Amino acid sequence: MVRNNMTEPTIDIRFYLNGIAFNRNAPASWTLLRFLRDALGYTGTKCGCEVGECGACTVIVDGQPVNACLILTPQIDGANIWTIEGVAAAGANELHPIQKAFLECDAAHCGFCSPGMIMSTIALFLKNSNPDDAQIKQALAGNLCRCTGYIQIIDAVRKAASKITENDLQKFVS
Amino acid sequence: MADPKPEQFKVIGSRVPRVDAIDKVTGHAKYGADYNVPGQLYGASKYSDYPHAKIIRIDTSKALALDGVRAVLTHKDIPGEKSFGAIHPHQMVLCSDKVRFFGDAVAVVAAETLEIAEEAVALITVEYEPFPVVTDPRAALESDSPQVHENGNLCFHHKVRKGDIADGFAHSDIVLEREYSTQRIEHSYIEPEAILVEPGENGGVTITGSLQNLYNIRRALSRVLNLPLNRIRLIQASLGGSFGGKDEVMSAICARGALLTLATGRPVKMVNSREDSMRESYKRHPYKLKYKVGASTDGTLQAMEITIHADAGAYSAMSPFVTWRSVVQATGPYIVPNVKTDVFAAYTNNCYTSAMRGFGSPQICFAAESLMDELAEALGLDPLELRLKNILKDNCSTATGQILSHKVSVGEALSNVTKGIEFGNIWKANRNKDNRSKIAKGIGLSCSYRGVSLGAEGTDAAGVAISIQTDGSAVVSCGLVDMGQGAATTISMVVAEELGISVDRIRFLSADTTSIPDSGPTVASRTSFMAGNAARVGAQELMKRIKPVAAEMLDCPDSSLIFSDNQIRSTIESVLDKSIFFGDLAAACFRKGISLFAHGWYKSPTTTWDEHTGQGDAYFTYVYAANLAEVEVDLVTGQVKVTRFVSSHDVGRTLNLNGAKGQIYGGVAMGLGYALLEDYAQDDGLPSLSNFDEYLLPTICDIPDIDIILIENPDSLGPFGAKSLGEPACELAAPAIVNAVANATGLRVRDLPLTLERVLLGKSLVRSGARGSTKSRSEKH
Numbered sequence: 001m002v003r004n005n006m007t008e009p010t011i012d013i014r015f016y017l018n019g020i021a022f023n024r025n026a027p028a029s030w031t032l033l034r035f036l037r038d039a040l041g042y043t044g045t046k047c048g049c050e051v052g053e054c055g056a057c058t059v060i061v062d063g064q065p066v067n068a069c070l071i072l073t074p075q076i077d078g079a080n081i082w083t084i085e086g087v088a089a090a091g092a093n094e095l096h097p098i099q100k101a102f103l104e105c106d107a108a109h110c111g112f113c114s115p116g117m118i119m120s121t122i123a124l125f126l127k128n129s130n131p132d133d134a135q136i137k138q139a140l141a142g143n144l145c146r147c148t149g150y151i152q153i154i155d156a157v158r159k160a161a162s163k164i165t166e167n168d169l170q171k172f173v174s
Numbered sequence: 175m176a177d178p179k180p181e182q183f184k185v186i187g188s189r190v191p192r193v194d195a196i197d198k199v200t201g202h203a204k205y206g207a208d209y210n211v212p213g214q215l216y217g218a219s220k221y222s223d224y225p226h227a228k229i230i231r232i233d234t235s236k237a238l239a240l241d242g243v244r245a246v247l248t249h250k251d252i253p254g255e256k257s258f259g260a261i262h263p264h265q266m267v268l269c270s271d272k273v274r275f276f277g278d279a280v281a282v283v284a285a286e287t288l289e290i291a292e293e294a295v296a297l298i299t300v301e302y303e304p305f306p307v308v309t310d311p312r313a314a315l316e317s318d319s320p321q322v323h324e325n326g327n328l329c330f331h332h333k334v335r336k337g338d339i340a341d342g343f344a345h346s347d348i349v350l351e352r353e354y355s356t357q358r359i360e361h362s363y364i365e366p367e368a369i370l371v372e373p374g375e376n377g378g379v380t381i382t383g384s385l386q387n388l389y390n391i392r393r394a395l396s397r398v399l400n401l402p403l404n405r406i407r408l409i410q411a412s413l414g415g416s417f418g419g420k421d422e423v424m425s426a427i428c429a430r431g432a433l434l435t436l437a438t439g440r441p442v443k444m445v446n447s448r449e450d451s452m453r454e455s456y457k458r459h460p461y462k463l464k465y466k467v468g469a470s471t472d473g474t475l476q477a478m479e480i481t482i483h484a485d486a487g488a489y490s491a492m493s494p495f496v497t498w499r500s501v502v503q504a505t506g507p508y509i510v511p512n513v514k515t516d517v518f519a520a521y522t523n524n525c526y527t528s529a530m531r532g533f534g535s536p537q538i539c540f541a542a543e544s545l546m547d548e549l550a551e552a553l554g555l556d557p558l559e560l561r562l563k564n565i566l567k568d569n570c571s572t573a574t575g576q577i578l579s580h581k582v583s584v585g586e587a588l589s590n591v592t593k594g595i596e597f598g599n600i601w602k603a604n605r606n607k608d609n610r611s612k613i614a615k616g617i618g619l620s621c622s623y624r625g626v627s628l629g630a631e632g633t634d635a636a637g638v639a640i641s642i643q644t645d646g647s648a649v650v651s652c653g654l655v656d657m658g659q660g661a662a663t664t665i666s667m668v669v670a671e672e673l674g675i676s677v678d679r680i681r682f683l684s685a686d687t688t689s690i691p692d693s694g695p696t697v698a699s700r701t702s703f704m705a706g707n708a709a710r711v712g713a714q715e716l717m718k719r720i721k722p723v724a725a726e727m728l729d730c731p732d733s734s735l736i737f738s739d740n741q742i743r744s745t746i747e748s749v750l751d752k753s754i755f756f757g758d759l760a761a762a763c764f765r766k767g768i769s770l771f772a773h774g775w776y777k778s779p780t781t782t783w784d785e786h787t788g789q790g791d792a793y794f795t796y797v798y799a800a801n802l803a804e805v806e807v808d809l810v811t812g813q814v815k816v817t818r819f820v821s822s823h824d825v826g827r828t829l830n831l832n833g834a835k836g837q838i839y840g841g842v843a844m845g846l847g848y849a850l851l852e853d854y855a856q857d858d859g860l861p862s863l864s865n866f867d868e869y870l871l872p873t874i875c876d877i878p879d880i881d882i883i884l885i886e887n888p889d890s891l892g893p894f895g896a897k898s899l900g901e902p903a904c905e906l907a908a909p910a911i912v913n914a915v916a917n918a919t920g921l922r923v924r925d926l927p928l929t930l931e932r933v934l935l936g937k938s939l940v941r942s943g944a945r946g947s948t949k950s951r952s953e954k955h
Contacts, residue, residue: 008289043208044201046414048364049448053866056364084201099199103191106832109840110658111198112205112365112414140874144866146362146415147658149839150874152832 013077017042018086019171026073033057033068035076036083044084044115048144055143058116058123059083063173065123067142082172084115087122097168098122101160102153109147116143121157122172129164131157184738185671186894189832192663193682194412194656203412206368206383207445214370215244217434217444218291219427220281220298221453222273225309225523225859226320227302229272232280236297242290245437246298248281252433254400258425260390262490264323265422265526267398267429272305274322275488275523276860277454279426284434284442307859311483311520312462322488322521329486329519330494332501334573334788342477342512346468350549354463354541354924357853358485361458361530362871365414366451367423371431372441378405379432385410386420386657387695388687394425399432403687406432410684416657417844418529418697422491423455449864457854458530459496459519460485461537465545473553473560477512478573480504482538484519484527491528493519495631500534502792505573506542507584507623508564513573515788523859529697531841535624535905536848540926543620543909548922556598557619557913561588566623566798575789578796581887583824584621587800590822590883591619597802604917614807616918620909621800625793626898627700630783635776636693636704640669640712642720642770646740646757648675650709651683653693654701659900660833661701667830668706668893672713674737675756691773699898702829704776706893712774720763720770727754727762779891795889797897799823801842803910804878807918812930814850814915816878819907824885826897838882838903845907847872850928 011028014021017040026035033050036042036059048056050069057068060082087096095103098121108114117140124131124139131139136157145153197203234246249256249270259265269278281298285291306320313319314327321327343349369383378401385391388408395406408428413420427444434442446454466479482500486493501517532539550560565584571577600617628634641649650669656662662682670677683689693705717737725732730744740756763770782790804818821838828834851870855862863869888895908926915933916922923932931939 037207041210042201043204046205046365047207047445048366049866051448051865051867054364054448088200095196095199102199103195106189106192106195106836108192108195108198109660109836110363110365110413110415111195111203112363112658114198115201118199137874142873144362144364144871144873146364146417146844146871147840148836149841149843149880150877151839151880152836153874 011074013073015076015078016080018082028072028074030073031069032059032071032073032076035073036068042083042085046112046115048112055116055120056113058119058143060119060123060172063126065120084118087118097163098160101156101163105152105156105159107148107153107156113143113145117145117153121160122169125161125164125169126173129169130161183671184674185667185677187828187831190663190667190677190830191832192660193666193677193680194662205365205414206370206411209370209382209411210443211370211372211441214441214443215284215286215434215438216288216291217282217284217431217442218295219279219430220283220295222269222276222278222280223300224273224302224304225276226305226307227273228305229269229280230301230303233299234281237283237294240290240294240297242286243283243294244286244440245284245434246281246294247433247437251437252398255397258394258397258429259490261492261494263397265426265489265491267426275525277525278488279430279454282430282434284438307523309522309524309856309859311485311518311522314520314522315518322523327521329490329521330497332498332517332788334501334513334515336573336575336789337512339477339479339512339514343468346476347471348552349466349468350552351466352545352548352924354465354544356461356537356540356926358460358525358527358856359458359848359852360452360854360869361417361419361455362869363415363417363419366446366448367420367427367455368445369428369431370441370443371435373435373439374405374407376405378407379435380407380409381428381432382409382411384413384420385424386413386416386655387697388685389653389692390421390695391425391428392687395429395432398429399436408687410655413655413657417531418533419455421695422528448866452854452864452869453861456487456491456526456528459493459527459534459537463537463541465541467545467549469549469553471553473555473563475508475510475564478505478510480515482517484517485524486519486521487524487526488521489526491526493527496529496534498631499625500538501788502574502625503535503623504538504542506546507566507621507798509566509570510573515573524856525861531844532901532905533698535622535901536908539620539622539906540909540912543906544912544924547913547916556601558588558592558597561619561621565621574792576791580795580889582798583885583887584623584798584800586885587798587822587824588619588621590885591800591802591820601917605920607920610809612809614809614918616805616807616914616916618803618910618913618917619800620906620913622902622906623796623798624902624905626795626797627703627778627793628698629793630781630790634694634700634704634778636708637691637773637775638665638705638708638712639690639773640709640716642716642760644761644764646675646755646760647679647681648673649681649683651685651690652705653685653690654696654705655685657696659837660830661705664702664829664833665705665709668709669713672710672717675740679740699900699902702896703892703898704778706829706896707776708774710774710893711776712772715772715774716770719768720759723763723766723768724754724759727759728752795891795897797824797902799902799906801906801910803914805911805914805918807915807933809919812934814928814933816846816911819878820881820883821903822883822885823899823902824887825899826889826892827886827895828884829894829896834884834899835882837899839880841903842880842907843872843877844904846876846911848926849908849911853927
C-alpha cells in the first residue's frame with residue numbers, strides 16, 4: 001500500500017468494468033460506489049443511503065447483486081463488475097430487453113431507483129430467467145422505490161423475463 | 175374550451191412511455207449529485223447540537239486553520255437577510271442567536287475534499303445554553319410553554335363555522351367523541367438533496383440540482399444573497415423524487431452553497447448524506463385530532479366539532495397552507511349541516527414540517543374515515559351504508575358552504591370499489607370472533623373529496639412555452655417541473671394533441687429560471703390542470719398562426735384542416751389525396767416570417783374565502799375517490815398483510831393512462847407505509863433514527879395487487895376535462911387499511927402507524943434502553 005498526496009492509503013487494483021479491463025490505483029477506504037462515481041465518472045449507479053438499505057447502488061460483481069456502498073475498493077481486485085452504463089450493448093443504439101421492458105411498463109418514474117432495480121433484475125435472471133412473482137419480489141426486496149408502488153416494476157420484470165434470451169445475459173458473467 | 179369527443183383524441187388517454195425514461199433506464203439521466211466541474215469545492219453544514227438553545231459563541235478558528243479549507247461561514251457572513259420563508263420569512267439559513275431544532279445549521283464549510291470539509295465541521299465548536307424544549311403542539315400553545323419564536327408559538331389558526339353545532343348535537347340521537355393522532359413522516363425520496371453551485375455572470379450564481387420549486391428557492395436566495403432575481407439562475411436536474419419535499423430545505427442548502435461560492439469564487443458541490451437529509455429536511459405534520467360527531471339513529475349526520483393541533487416544528491414553511499387544506503376538508507366528503515372546525519398549527523422544537531404529498535389531507539382522511547367506521551359500529555350499520563347515506567352529491571353544500579355545481583362522484587367511487595362483493599356481509603362476518611383463527615381477515619373502506627390546485631391559498635397561474643422548430647419538432651418548457659410524477663410526458667402529450675404531432679417529436683426541457691416565467695410551485699396536484707391548460711392556450715395560439723398557411727398550401731378552407739400524425743390533410747373532396755408534412759408547414763411559416771414560438775398562460779378561476787367564518791368557494795373544483803383494503807392480521811404477532819386493494823378515482827379525464835396508474839400505485843404504497851410502517855419519531859426534539867435501516871419504507875414484498883377503476887367526468891375547466899390525481903391517490907389509502915385492521919381484530923387503533931404492538935395491544939411500546947433491550951415503556955397518552 002502506498003500513500004497518495006492526500007495521505008490516503010491507496011491500492012493497485014485490476015478489475016473488469018462493463019467488459020473493459022481497468023488497472024487503477026484506488027483509495028483503499030473508498031467504497032466501490034464512491035470509486036465508480038467520483039474516480040471513474042460512472043454516475044449511473046446512485047447513492048441513496050450508504051448503509052445497504054435502499055439498493056440504489058446495486059451493481060453486479062462476479063454475477064452477484066451487490067450494494068456498491070458496502071464494499072471497499074480492495075475487495076474488487078480481480079472482480080468482474082457490471083453497472084447500468086454497460087447494460088445496453090456498447091455502440092448499439094438499442095436498449096437491453098430489460099431496459100425496454102422498464103420503459104414500456106412505465107417502471108421508471110423519477111428513475112433514481114431504476115439502475116439498481118435493473119441490476120437486481122439482471123442478477124435474478126442470471127440465476128432464474130423464468131421467475132414467478134414471489135421470486136421476483138424476493139430478488140427486488142432490497143431495492144426501495146418511493147414513486148411506483150412497485151407494481152409496474154413487477155410488470156416490467158415479468159415482461160423482460162418473457163423476452164430475455166441467454167444471449168442477453170451472457171456478457172454479465174463472462 | 176370546447177373539447178373533442180374521447181374517440182377523437184389522438185394522444186390523450188393513451189399509454190405513452192415517459193419522454194425522459196430512456197435516459198433513466200440507461201443511467202444517462204443526470205441528477206443533482208451527478209454534476210461535477212473542475213475545481214469544485216465540497217460544502218458541508220455544521221448542525222445544531224441541541225433542539226433548542228441559545229448560541230453563546232461560535233468558534234471556527236480551528237476549522238479555518240485546517241489545510242484544504244477554503245471558507246467557514248456563519249450568520250455574520252450573510253450579505254442580506256439571514257432568514258427566508260414564503261409565508262413567514264423566519265427560517266434561518268445559519269442561526270445567529272439561537273437554534274430551534276436539531277437540524278438547524280450554525281456554520282457551513284467549503285474545502286478541497288469532502289473528507290476535509292467533514293473534518294472541518296467537526297472542528298467547529300459552538301457554545302450553547304440549552305433552553306427547555308417543547309415538542310407537543312398542544313403544550314406549545316399553553317402560556318407557560320418555552321417560546322420557539324418571539325411572537326409566540328401559534329403559527330396559524332384556521333376555522334370553519336357552519337350552522338349551529340349546539341343545535342346539531344341537541345338533535346342527535348348519538349354523539350361520539352374520539353381522539354386520533356398521526357405521526358411525523360419523511361418524504362423518503364430515494365435521492366438525497368444535492369446541488370452544484372457555480373459562479374454566475376455579473377456576480378451572480380448558477381445552481382443545478384434537486385430543486386422542486388425553483389422560483390420559491392430563487393426568491394429566498396435573492397433575499398439572503400442581496401442579489402436581484404435575474405442574477406440567480408436555478409436549473410433543475412433530473413429529480414430523484416420529491417413529493418413536496420425539495421422546497422424549503424433546498425432554499426436553505428442553496429443559500430449556504432451560494433454563500434460559499436460567492437465567498438470563494440469557486441464552484442461548490444453540496445450533497446446530503448441520508449443522515450443529513452433526515453436531520454434537516456422537513457416532514458409531514460403530525461396531527462392531534464379531536465372529533466365529536468352527532469347523528470340520528472338512521473345514521474344521518476347532524477353535527478361535527480373538530481379540533482386539530484398540527485405540529486409545525488421549528489419554522490412555519492408551508493404550515494399555514496397545509497393546515498388550511500385540512501380545515502376545508504376536515505369533515506370528509508359528507509353532508510354535515512352544522513360544523514365547527516378549528517385547526518391550530520403550533521411551533522415546537524421538532525423538525526419543521528411543510529408540504530408533503532397530500533398536504534394536510536392524509537391526517538384528516540385518517541381521522542374522519544376512522545370516525546365514520548366507529549360511528550357505523552356504534553349505530554349497528556355497515557360502513558358502506560353509513561357513508562352512502564351521508565356522502566356529498568350534486569349541488570350539495572360543503573362544510574365551507576360551497577355549492578358543488580359539477581358532477582359529484584364519491585358515491586360512484588364507493589360503488590366501484592365494492593363492485594362484485596357483498597361488502598356489508600363480509601364486514602359483518604369478519605367481526606364475528608368465532609370466524610377468527612390465528613389469521614383474522616378484515617375489509618375496510620375510505621373515501622375523500624379534495625380541492626383541485628391551490629384554491630384560496632393564493633395566486634394560481636402557470637405558463638408553458640412552445641417553440642416549433644423548422645423541421646416540425648417542438649421544444650416545450652414550463653416553470654412547473656417533472657419530479658418523477660410524469661409532468662414532462664403529460665404536458666408533451668397535451669401539446670402533441672393540439673398540434674397533431676407525435677409525442678416523440680417533442681423535447682421537454684427541464685425548468686430553468688432564466689428562460690421561463692414563474693408558474694408558481696409544482697404542488698397541490700396542479701400541474702396537469704394548470705400547465706395542461708397553459709399548454710393548450712399556447713398551442714392553440716400557434717395553430718391560429720400556422721393554419722392559414724396550411725390552408726393556402728392545400729388550397730382549402732382553414733376549417734377543413736386535420737392535423738394528425740405529423741401530417742396535415744383536408745376533408746375537402748378535391749384535395750383528399752394531398753397532405754403536408756408538419757415540418758414542411760413549419761418551414762413555410764418560418765420563411766413567411768411567422769413566429770413559431772408561443773407562451774401560453776392560464777390563470778385559474780377565482781376562489782373565495784372568509785377567514786372569520788371559514789365559508790367560501792375554497793377551490794374551483796374537486797375530485798372524488800374511494801379505496802377498499804382487504805387485510806390479514808396475524809393475531810400472534812400483530813403483523814398486518816394487505817392482501818387486496820381497490821382504488822377508484824374521478825380524474826375528470828385520463829391524460830396518460832400509464833402515468834395515471836403509476837400515480838395510484840405509488841400513492842397507495844405511500845399510504846400503506848403511513849398506515850403500517852413509517853414513523854420519524856423524535857424524543858425531546860431529538861430524532862430516534864437517521865436512515866432507512868430504522869425508518870421503514872414499504873418494500874416490493876409489502877404491496878398487494880391493486881385494482882384501479884378510473885372515473886371520467888370531464889371537468890368543464892380542465893385540459894380535455896382532466897382534474898388531478900397525484901395527491902388524491904395517496905391520501906385515503908391509510909384509513910382503508912386501518913379500518914380493515916379494526917374489522918379484523920375488533921380493536922380500533924387511533925394512532926398511526928399501526929405497529930405490531932398497537933395492533934395487538936392497542937398501545938405502542940417504546941424502546942427506552944439500548945438496542946436489544948427488553949425494557950420498554952408504554953407511550954404517554
